[in-house]
Amino acid sequence: MTTTSPLLTDLYELTMAAAYFKEGIQAPATFSLYARRHPLRGFFVFSGLEAILTFLEKFRFASQEIDYLRRTRLFTEDFLRHLADLRFQGDVWAMPEGSLFFADEPIIEVSAPLIQAQLLETYLINAAGFSSLIATKAARCVHAARGRGLMDFSLRRDQGADAGLIAARACYLAGFDTTSNVLAGKEFGIPLSGTMAHSFVLAFAREIDAFRAYARSFPQRTTLLIDTYDTLQGARHAVQVAGEMRQRGEALQAVRLDSGDLIDLSRQVRAILDQGGFEGVKILASGGLDEHGLAAIMAQEAPIDAFGVGTKIGVSADAPFLDMVYKMVCFDGRPVCKHSPGKATLAGEKQVYRHLDPEGRYQEDVIAARREQVPGAIPLLQPVMQAGRRLHPPDELDQLRQAFRANFARLPDAFKALTQAPPFPVTLGPGLQAQQPVLP
Amino acid sequence: MTTTSPLLTDLYELTMAAAYFKEGIQAPATFSLYARRHPLRGFFVFSGLEAILTFLEKFRFASQEIDYLRRTRLFTEDFLRHLADLRFQGDVWAMPEGSLFFADEPIIEVSAPLIQAQLLETYLINAAGFSSLIATKAARCVHAARGRGLMDFSLRRDQGADAGLIAARACYLAGFDTTSNVLAGKEFGIPLSGTMAHSFVLAFAREIDAFRAYARSFPQRTTLLIDTYDTLQGARHAVQVAGEMRQRGEALQAVRLDSGDLIDLSRQVRAILDQGGFEGVKILASGGLDEHGLAAIMAQEAPIDAFGVGTKIGVSADAPFLDMVYKMVCFDGRPVCKHSPGKATLAGEKQVYRHLDPEGRYQEDVIAARREQVPGAIPLLQPVMQAGRRLHPPDELDQLRQAFRANFARLPDAFKALTQAPPFPVTLGPGLQAQQPVLP
Numbered sequence: 108m109t110t111t112s113p114l115l116t117d118l119y120e121l122t123m124a125a126a127y128f129k130e131g132i133q134a135p136a137t138f139s140l141y142a143r144r145h146p147l148r149g150f151f152v153f154s155g156l157e158a159i160l161t162f163l164e165k166f167r168f169a170s171q172e173i174d175y176l177r178r179t180r181l182f183t184e185d186f187l188r189h190l191a192d193l194r195f196q197g198d199v200w201a202m203p204e205g206s207l208f209f210a211d212e213p214i215i216e217v218s219a220p221l222i223q224a225q226l227l228e229t230y231l232i233n234a235a236g237f238s239s240l241i242a243t244k245a246a247r248c249v250h251a252a253r254g255r256g257l258m259d260f261s262l263r264r265d266q267g268a269d270a271g272l273i274a275a276r277a278c279y280l281a282g283f284d285t286t287s288n289v290l291a292g293k294e295f296g297i298p299l300s301g302t303m304a305h306s307f308v309l310a311f312a313r314e315i316d317a318f319r320a321y322a323r324s325f326p327q328r329t330t331l332l333i334d335t336y337d338t339l340q341g342a343r344h345a346v347q348v349a350g351e352m353r354q355r356g357e358a359l360q361a362v363r364l365d366s367g368d369l370i371d372l373s374r375q376v377r378a379i380l381d382q383g384g385f386e387g388v389k390i391l392a393s394g395g396l397d398e399h400g401l402a403a404i405m406a407q408e409a410p411i412d413a414f415g416v417g418t419k420i421g422v423s424a425d426a427p428f429l430d431m432v433y434k435m436v437c438f439d440g441r442p443v444c445k446h447s448p449g450k451a452t453l454a455g456e457k458q459v460y461r462h463l464d465p466e467g468r469y470q471e472d473v474i475a476a477r478r479e480q481v482p483g484a485i486p487l488l489q490p491v492m493q494a495g496r497r498l499h500p501p502d503e504l505d506q507l508r509q510a511f512r513a514n515f516a517r518l519p520d521a522f523k524a525l526t527q528a529p530p531f532p533v534t535l536g537p538g539l540q541a542q543q544p545v546l547p
Numbered sequence: 548m549t550t551t552s553p554l555l556t557d558l559y560e561l562t563m564a565a566a567y568f569k570e571g572i573q574a575p576a577t578f579s580l581y582a583r584r585h586p587l588r589g590f591f592v593f594s595g596l597e598a599i600l601t602f603l604e605k606f607r608f609a610s611q612e613i614d615y616l617r618r619t620r621l622f623t624e625d626f627l628r629h630l631a632d633l634r635f636q637g638d639v640w641a642m643p644e645g646s647l648f649f650a651d652e653p654i655i656e657v658s659a660p661l662i663q664a665q666l667l668e669t670y671l672i673n674a675a676g677f678s679s680l681i682a683t684k685a686a687r688c689v690h691a692a693r694g695r696g697l698m699d700f701s702l703r704r705d706q707g708a709d710a711g712l713i714a715a716r717a718c719y720l721a722g723f724d725t726t727s728n729v730l731a732g733k734e735f736g737i738p739l740s741g742t743m744a745h746s747f748v749l750a751f752a753r754e755i756d757a758f759r760a761y762a763r764s765f766p767q768r769t770t771l772l773i774d775t776y777d778t779l780q781g782a783r784h785a786v787q788v789a790g791e792m793r794q795r796g797e798a799l800q801a802v803r804l805d806s807g808d809l810i811d812l813s814r815q816v817r818a819i820l821d822q823g824g825f826e827g828v829k830i831l832a833s834g835g836l837d838e839h840g841l842a843a844i845m846a847q848e849a850p851i852d853a854f855g856v857g858t859k860i861g862v863s864a865d866a867p868f869l870d871m872v873y874k875m876v877c878f879d880g881r882p883v884c885k886h887s888p889g890k891a892t893l894a895g896e897k898q899v900y901r902h903l904d905p906e907g908r909y910q911e912d913v914i915a916a917r918r919e920q921v922p923g924a925i926p927l928l929q930p931v932m933q934a935g936r937r938l939h940p941p942d943e944l945d946q947l948r949q950a951f952r953a954n955f956a957r958l959p960d961a962f963k964a965l966t967q968a969p970p971f972p973v974t975l976g977p978g979l980q981a982q983q984p985v986l987p
Contacts, residue, residue, distance in 0.1 A: 115708050115711065116702070117700070117702055117741055118728075118729055119727065119743055120741075122741055126765070225744075262555070262557055262673060264676065267710040267712075267713050273707050287557040289561065289616075306668075321562075324566040325621070328621065424867050427706075434745075438750055
């Protein structure tokens with residue numbers, strides 16, 4: 108589906124590789140992929156590993172890609188031949204998808220000959236960064252919705268086709284129930300949901316004609332959009348059609364609100380439905396919702412059964428990027444790091460350990476040296492690729508979703524606060540501290 | 548490159564189509580694609596038409612796509628057969644890519660049998676919305692940079708692979724000079740640029756060794772990243788390497804700053820370069836820049852020759868989505884619209900006319916009925932597809948870029964203000980007003 112071209116990279120990855128090649132620098136390097144602190148996010152949810160492992164397995168420059176690089180006149184024939192033969196042969200440690208992680212904790216570490224490891228930088232940041240961004244946003248929505256249904260309606264506002272697929276998958280991983288994105292349903296097996304657009308109502312002379320027509324086509328799965336003209340009148344039309352369906356042995360599933368004051372309208376519509384004898388018809392709501400909107404609706408106990416969330420989730424509107432970086436931490440056996448102000452890196456190969464409290468809740472993390480022991484804590488990074496080969500078959504998305512649900516339940520609620528959550532405690536292991544280079 | 552699957556759509560487009568099919572509703576409809584007002588944007592730049600026309604030309608459900616739809620158990624065999632045979636046979640009017648447009652002005656109008664026109668909604672909004680979002684953001688940067696060079700460095704932070712390609716193209720269309728995205732270079736012929744990463748410097752024992760190695764590989768195209776350890780010391784190392792290059796008959800092209808106070812550092816680095824006899828070595832800067840950062844740097848007259856902009860441009864961080872919509876405005880010969888509060892639509896097929904002042908500058912737009920005449924004004928919507936066939940071959944990206952540059956020069960500077968720009972005057976033609984339905 109998604110491109111796996113190794114040209115999906117910044118030019119400098121290739122020019123640096125060319126310089127390494129010319130200089131004969133082939134020593135092994137380790138790079139850490141991690142996120143820097145984000146002021147609006149207390150926790151992050153890791154997503155995107157599966158796409159990355161597929162990319163690494165298929166990593167290969169096609170002949171027309173080599174031809175293009177030749178046409179740039181930047182590279183020698185020797186180097187182009189090297190690229191044409193290049194396969195990823197490194198080792199990869201990673202947290203499982205659906206893991207919760209915090210700032211500065213590596214979620215992936217890649218060890219490979221320098222050129223191979225370097226060439227992955229741009230793609231890894233892009234793939235893990237965006238997918239984790241959306242999984243994180245979605246998890247915040249899941250927390251705010253307190254068990255009410257959540258439907259991903261974001262596709263039209265997502266930043267490209269790819270983004271739509273990745274967002275649908277990340278939302279489902281983090282606990283959404285369905286997506287409207289049909290291609291994501293096909294590619295990832297995510298359950299689909301959908302209702303109708305205002306244009307459907309407009310295509311009929313009267314609103315009730317549109318409702319009746321839809322019910323004829325989908326007698327078991329009809330949700331009526333009731334706000335095209337007047338929401339309360341729409342609700343009364345829905346009651347009428349629901350009555351007609353009931354006489355045929357069918358059942359109207361739901362009505363949907365998409366504009367206006369959702370809290371107030373949902374109460375009035377609930378009353379109309381109940382008075383009509385349709386306590387079982389659900390109310391769906393959509394329209395500019397994010398975790399804060401969901402929390403406000405839940406705080407008012409509005410009678411809304413499920414939410415369609417789109418725009419603000421699919422682009423993570425309040426925080427549309429993570430400051431994710433991929434930094435060399437080890438080269439030719441020595442720990443290395445850069446010292447730019449405010450952008451320091453932790454040198455050396457690492458492991459992330461998580462302490463649980465006696466109730467099994469997440470208590471504290473320790474970023475340690477890879478070989479450091481932290482008694483009683485759980486190591487989160489696992490070997491997933493060795494010498495370029497995957498060590499395990501892909502996980503089913505539903506398994507990852509269940510794993511995330513279990514992980515999320517272990518994170519104490521304080522750290523899930525939508526605003527001003529306290530920082531989750533993360534310390535550095537003494538072994539890691541000992542391997543940091545002394546600053547000049 | 549990018550997916551052209553017709554499953555890249557919301558489920559409801561297909562369920563509505565199924566209902567239309569069952570009801571025998573085949574009448575022609577016209578849909579308008581337009582953006583609603585955005586508080587942070589005075590003007591928009593249209594981009595994405597080429598991808599849309601390709602999508603429409605190739606619109607076809609593959610057999611495995613039909614099989615997937617069958618497995619959802621939502622659709623009848625009759626309808627699935629209809630989909631399998633479906634091709635886009637409609638007419639499309641559109642503004643040229645690179646056009647400036649304003650809220651409520653249709654940029655595309657599609658007229659086709661209702662099912663065909665409806666099925667396009669999600670993709671059209673996604674494709675035109677994101678590409679125009681980035682072209683708009685990029686144009687604001689071009690305005691702020693006052694002629695200094697601009698390089699798209701956004702790929703790693705873009706929301707997926709697709710987003711990276713679309714962003715690179717939209718930035719170039721709007722006046723950027725280069726991209727770091729190699730695949731975008733290959734796909735769209737955009738000139739590439741790139742420097743080096745901090746990891747390159749770290750791969751050598753000393754910074755100057757890294758600089759020398761890079762210069763050996765790229766004697767004509769070396770830009771040195773000087774902030775890995777200490778920026779001013781890095782500048783002195785660059786002077787030393789530039790001197791060595793000069794002795795070999797080569798020339799150091801530039802140095803790059805990527806952290807710290809760019810205004811202050813650029814002055815100090817300029818002084819070091821100049822004192823070293825390298826007035827011709829350029830200074831590039833990057834690091835969290837957007838149009839406001841560029842404007843601040845330009846206001847201080849910092850000696851920076853070109854800017855690498857990434858993160859905040861590639862996701863349009865301050866405004867990560869446009870409120871773009873695709874609304875039915877005409878059905879079976881009658882103008883239609885929805886009346887939801889705050890979301891009203893202008894009924895009927897339209898034309899957008901632009902008045903120029905005597906100096907050729909944009910003065911006022913009129914949204915008119917399609918067949919309405921507005922003497923002395925330029926019609927912006929042009930027929931681009933008839934009965935499903937393109938009327939013109941694709942434009943070259945460089946032509947579109949030149950056209951945008953000419954368009955942008957015609958927009959008076961007041962409307963380009965980065966904050967609180969006055970609204971560009973847009974009125975409704977009397978013919979359009981006359982065809983609006985009377986509200987109940």
